[in-house]
Amino acid sequence: MRAFNLIPADERGGGVSAGKSGGSAFVVLGVLGVLAIFALLYGQASRQISSQTGKIATLDTQAQAAQAQAAKLASYVSFKTMQEQRVQAVDQLVASRFDWPHAFHELGRVLPPGQVSLSSLTGTIGSGAGSGSPAAGADTAAGASSKAAAATGATTPAAGNSSAATASSSSVSSSTPAGSVPTFTLSGCATSQSMVALTLDRLRLIDGVSEVTLQSSTQAGKAAGSSSSSGGCSGATFAMQIIFDPLPSAPATSSSSYTPAATPSALTPTTGTPTTSTGAAR
DSSP states (O other): OOOOOOSOHHHHHHHHHHHHHHHHHHHHHHHHHHHHHHHHHHHHHHHHHHHHHHHHHHHHHHHHHHHHHHHHHTTHHHHHHHHHHHHHHHHHHHHHSOOHHHHHHHHHHHSOTTTEEEEEEEEEEEOGGGTTSTTTTOOHHHHHHHHHHHHTTOEEEOOOOHHHHTSSSOOEEESSOTTOEEEEEEEEEESSHHHHHHHHHHGGGSTTEEEEEEEEEEEOOSSHHHHHHTTTOSSEEEEEEEEEOOOOOOOOOOOOOOOOOOOOGGGSOSSOOOOOOOOOOO
16 A cells, blocks of 8 residues: 655645744744843843952052051051160169168158157168178268269169160169168167167168167266267267168069061061150159
8 A cells, every 4th residue: 555645745845844943943042041141140240340349449549548557657666665665674773773762751650759869861872792791881982972862763874875775675774773782870869778779679660671780879978078079969879770671683574575566568667767865764
């Protein structure tokens, strides 16, 4: 049996071409859809990149402004270091100075009121070597030259120029260095010998006193001539020496200096370290 195609020959080719063109249209539409999605994603990425680029430019401008400001203030780092060094120097001087006002206050507190009067009082600073003898600290030549300065707590800075003052380890000197032995030498008049003994005992109550020695004690006579020899004292004239504990050493201070936070190389100033005038420590 033979099959026969009843469709006319001119219509057979048109149907096939119409089916093929319909499939190609779907392919084109799909490609266009994919391109539209890619275009949308590209636009969003472009907008994000533009936004981030603008933020980066703003941050760069702010960083440059901050670097310029830091470069102007970088010179103050040396002032901070100098401040810490001077504070350490003052702390060392304060730790090693003798508190003269407190010592005089204690002296006036322990003297028997109305029973003892002082005719002379000398304060000296001696070395620790002679602290065991009654004449310790009685170097009158050195004591007379430093007595006025020591009574006010004055200090003498170490010699040096301005660059030495800004060194990492500045040396300072004091009129009362560590290990020195402050000494009071006093003389006066008491109403009696028993009052001299009481005064000798009460002087040991002064803060920081290690030893009190009686150098002399003379009872005034009844005769008129003896009154003039004892300086007008009708009781007992005496001479005593008060030896204080050696001054302690200054406490160890931290040698670490001020270290600024790490900054870019652009923050390094091109100018030199500023110089300042240094004066005597007060």
